[in-house]
Amino acid sequence: MGGYSPRMQEAAKVVERTRARRLKEVHARLSPDEKQELLRKFHPDYKPDAQRELAVGSNKGSRMPNELVDVLESQSRIDPAAFDLTQVDREVDVLVIGGGGAGSSAALVAHASGAKVLQVTKLRLGDANTMMAQGGIQAADKANDSPVLHYLDVLGGGGYVNKPDLVKALVLDAPRVIRWLEELGTMFNKYPDGTMETIHGGGTCRMRMHFAQDYTGAEIMRTLRDEVRNQGIEVIEFLPATELLLDSSGACAGALLYNMENQRYMVVRAKAVVLATGGFGRLHVSGFETTNHYGATADGLVMAYRAGAQLIFLDATQFHPTGVAFPEQLVGQLVTEKVRGLGAQLVNAEGEQFVYPLETRDAVSSAIIRECLERGRGFATVTGRQGVWLDSPMIDVIGGKGTVEKQLPAMFRQYGRFDINMAVEPILIYPTLHYQNGGVEINDQGETAVRNLFAAGEVSGGVHGRNRLMGNSLLDILVFGRRAGAAAAARAGGSQPGSLSLAHVDRYNGEIEATGVQGRFRSPILLPQYARKVGSSA
Amino acid sequence: MAETQSARERQLTLLDVLARKPEAAAPSKAAPDEGPAGIVEINIMGKRYEVPEGLTIMKAMEYSGYSFVRGCGCRGGFCGACATVYRMPGDYRLKVGLACQTVVEDGMYLTQIPFYPANKAVYDVAETPPTLGSLLVNYPELARCLGCNTCTKVCPQDLQVMEFMAAAMRGDIARVAVMSFDCLMCGLCASRCPAETVQYNISILARRLYGRHIAPPAKHLADRLTELDRGDYVAEVDGLTGAPTAEIKKLYDARDIEEEAD
Numbered sequence: 001m002g003g004y005s006p007r008m009q010e011a012a013k014v015v016e017r018t019r020a021r022r023l024k025e026v027h028a029r030l031s032p033d034e035k036q037e038l039l040r041k042f043h044p045d046y047k048p049d050a051q052r053e054l055a056v057g058s059n060k061g062s063r064m065p066n067e068l069v070d071v072l073e074s075q076s077r078i079d080p081a082a083f084d085l086t087q088v089d090r091e092v093d094v095l096v097i098g099g100g101g102a103g104s105s106a107a108l109v110a111h112a113s114g115a116k117v118l119q120v121t122k123l124r125l126g127d128a129n130t131m132m133a134q135g136g137i138q139a140a141d142k143a144n145d146s147p148v149l150h151y152l153d154v155l156g157g158g159g160y161v162n163k164p165d166l167v168k169a170l171v172l173d174a175p176r177v178i179r180w181l182e183e184l185g186t187m188f189n190k191y192p193d194g195t196m197e198t199i200h201g202g203g204t205c206r207m208r209m210h211f212a213q214d215y216t217g218a219e220i221m222r223t224l225r226d227e228v229r230n231q232g233i234e235v236i237e238f239l240p241a242t243e244l245l246l247d248s249s250g251a252c253a254g255a256l257l258y259n260m261e262n263q264r265y266m267v268v269r270a271k272a273v274v275l276a277t278g279g280f281g282r283l284h285v286s287g288f289e290t291t292n293h294y295g296a297t298a299d300g301l302v303m304a305y306r307a308g309a310q311l312i313f314l315d316a317t318q319f320h321p322t323g324v325a326f327p328e329q330l331v332g333q334l335v336t337e338k339v340r341g342l343g344a345q346l347v348n349a350e351g352e353q354f355v356y357p358l359e360t361r362d363a364v365s366s367a368i369i370r371e372c373l374e375r376g377r378g379f380a381t382v383t384g385r386q387g388v389w390l391d392s393p394m395i396d397v398i399g400g401k402g403t404v405e406k407q408l409p410a411m412f413r414q415y416g417r418f419d420i421n422m423a424v425e426p427i428l429i430y431p432t433l434h435y436q437n438g439g440v441e442i443n444d445q446g447e448t449a450v451r452n453l454f455a456a457g458e459v460s461g462g463v464h465g466r467n468r469l470m471g472n473s474l475l476d477i478l479v480f481g482r483r484a485g486a487a488a489a490a491r492a493g494g495s496q497p498g499s500l501s502l503a504h505v506d507r508y509n510g511e512i513e514a515t516g517v518q519g520r521f522r523s524p525i526l527l528p529q530y531a532r533k534v535g536s537s538a
Numbered sequence: 539m540a541e542t543q544s545a546r547e548r549q550l551t552l553l554d555v556l557a558r559k560p561e562a563a564a565p566s567k568a569a570p571d572e573g574p575a576g577i578v579e580i581n582i583m584g585k586r587y588e589v590p591e592g593l594t595i596m597k598a599m600e601y602s603g604y605s606f607v608r609g610c611g612c613r614g615g616f617c618g619a620c621a622t623v624y625r626m627p628g629d630y631r632l633k634v635g636l637a638c639q640t641v642v643e644d645g646m647y648l649t650q651i652p653f654y655p656a657n658k659a660v661y662d663v664a665e666t667p668p669t670l671g672s673l674l675v676n677y678p679e680l681a682r683c684l685g686c687n688t689c690t691k692v693c694p695q696d697l698q699v700m701e702f703m704a705a706a707m708r709g710d711i712a713r714v715a716v717m718s719f720d721c722l723m724c725g726l727c728a729s730r731c732p733a734e735t736v737q738y739n740i741s742i743l744a745r746r747l748y749g750r751h752i753a754p755p756a757k758h759l760a761d762r763l764t765e766l767d768r769g770d771y772v773a774e775v776d777g778l779t780g781a782p783t784a785e786i787k788k789l790y791d792a793r794d795i796e797e798e799a800d
Contacts, residue, residue: 132617155778160787172771179760184746213720215719219719232660238608410615418641527605529605531605
């Protein structure tokens with residue numbers, strides 16, 4: 001095939017030669033002790049210089065990735081004194097900040113509860129990691145499964161530190177969420193009698209992964225987006241929040257929004273605010289490439305933290321084991337776990353398996369890093385990137401010719417654009433920064449430590465503990481998006497925001513100055529800086 | 539000599555771009571058979587830039603100093619934010635692609651179409667039957683389709699757009715739904731349609747009607763909801779939320795793993 005150089009073709013042949021034998025082999029699973037040892041030695045979170053203690057705010061002393069601490073220890077991008085907050089531009093019941101799956105489901109439910117909703121988003125409605133989630137969504141809705149088993153899987157995957165009340169909400173709401181999507185007309189893969197097709201994901205004990213080809217998140221997102229528009233909910237795009245606004249009691253009462261196209265600010269007063277701004281992938285923690293959306297710059301963490309919210313589990317970052325390592329144009333992009341779910345093994349440069357493919361993501365990532373960096377059994381591309389092989393052709397051998405193209409159309413198309421036929425040739429992968437396991441701490445209604453401030457989706461933390469399982473993020477955004485939307489609407493019914501204030505931002509800026517930390521940015525940063533500096537600037 | 543040096547510099551710049559995050563990857567062991575790529579010239583909205591060969595249009599624009607606000611989304615081929623139209627010198631034909639998925643070619647003239655003012659009908663999916671009538675009531679312009687096939691030619695996902703528009707005109711909702719499933723709603727089809735139809739909005743209506751009314755509801759799901767509605771599982775889950783970690787671990791380790799059926 002045209003996509004691989006002769007040297008890569010040779011390397012791929014090694015994988016092909018061992019395929020028939022490997023088809024009959026199942027790699028041993030890790031014992032709990034082996035897994036701990038593997039994580040300790042090779043997981044990027046455990047690298048001593050990758051994290052440091054936060055010097056300001058209510059989580060002072062907590063260890064977090066350097067890149068996140070950098071934006072948290074930066075001063076606000078606005079000068080609070082420059083705003084006259086008595087001039088309110090918009091008054092609503094519920095302000096939803098974020099245009100992904102969590103924000104859209106919160107907006108839909110709050111609207112259905114009768115609240116006047118304004119949804120704002122930094123890019124377009126639907127520009128979010130939700131759109132990119134390929135693999136599926138978990139729900140224990142089959143006869144051999146139960147929310148109890150789902151609960152155990154979530155806890156085991158998360159390192160047994162997940163917040164129990166959040167996990168309870170997740171697993172008990174899951175079937176209702178699937179039903180909601182079904183009623184909205186989401187096209188899940190189904191058998192002719194309506195039974196959902198379901199498969200395993202890493203760390204599941206039952207096949208409870210529902211999917212829509214490998215466009216699961218896209219299918220959910222475009223359905224929700226269409227429904228937001230059908231419901232007539234007001235949405236303003238390219239209008240991120242830069243700070244939250246509090247009232248004199250310290251409760252959240254709105255936000256300061258920034259029109260990125262005309263550089264004007266807008267003051268919105270709201271009786272309740274739902275923060276659904278997603279995660280921090282575009283901070284490139286530890287220098288890793290990322291699967292994340294362009295807008296995943298930790299804005300919500302920064303704003304909520306300044307307003308007094310608590311952060312939890314942010315020292316645990318999820319690296320997805322299978323990010324593209326070749327071709328260069330796709331580097332860092334997600335190769336869905338479904339590829340392994342359908343039978344593809346992970347294979348080193350010698351053509352041998354080195355880990356059971358459906359261990360939890362942290363373990364598989366660590367095993368790949370060990371294989372490349374310690375054991376020297378990875379393959380190095382022309383640009384020096386290391387990777388191991390994901391033996392995707394096994395899928396067609398197991399499932400019959402055409403299975404890859406039918407089950408993984410998005411992946412198949414993406415590789416096809418670069419002349420790589422993943423149904424015939426193995427693909428080269430390396431771990432990539434995928435998910436912020438922790439976030440703003442919430443209760444089971446989605447409320448944060450700041451009254452009237454709700455958070456849902458990746459910006460929030462607790463439900464996944466220290467490691468999220470595949471298929472629980474699409475579930476999380478919908479379960480807690482809906483809960484936050486309902487709770488925010490209910491709260492709006494009984495509250496009247498007082499005068500608006502940015503005093504918390506002044507205080508936070510002052511604290512940064514007092515501690516002497518030198519913030520590298522003005523934050524939230526809103527967008528990553530990828531433009532090359534060209535020529536000289538004025 | 540000056541020329542040699544400049545070529546060398548170009549190579550270094552290229553490698554710098556390609557290995558932007560060297561600390562995450564391992565040390566370089568590049569093989570000699572894959573020499574570094576050269577430089578190509580592209581024209582961004584009429585302005586010429588030199589960029590390393592092999593970059594996507596999106597990365598080439600950033601290499602040229604552009605910072606995106608519009609025209610950049612998932613950067614992974616899923617969201618349709620970066621629809622791009624381009625033309626090659628000496629060829630009258632317009633080509634299209636997603637900026638994040640299309641590699642630059644020497645001499646290309648390009649522009650992005652980050653937004654297109656498309657007609658979107660408002661409907662209640664539950665109350666809309668999956669019929670031709672429903673499509674026409676919401677999108678009467680559907681009947682104006684000329685069958686010119688421009689939409690198919692312009693689709694960056696290589697979908698058979700005209701074919702599923704023909705299916706729509708026959709009221710074959712299921713066929714529209716299945717054939718349009720991989721649509722990213724980037725808007726390029728609508729931007730080129732002489733009949734001013736919005737293929738991607740018509741097809742999402744069809745997909746939602748299919749999902750809601752034609753695909754049978756999952757019985758196992760309805761059964762589980764019946765159980766949940768009467769409060770099943772709550773006590774069991776509550777038993778776990780209060781349980782000590784050692785007990786949860788024991789239960790976790792004792793789980794039986796469902797075998798995949800062949």
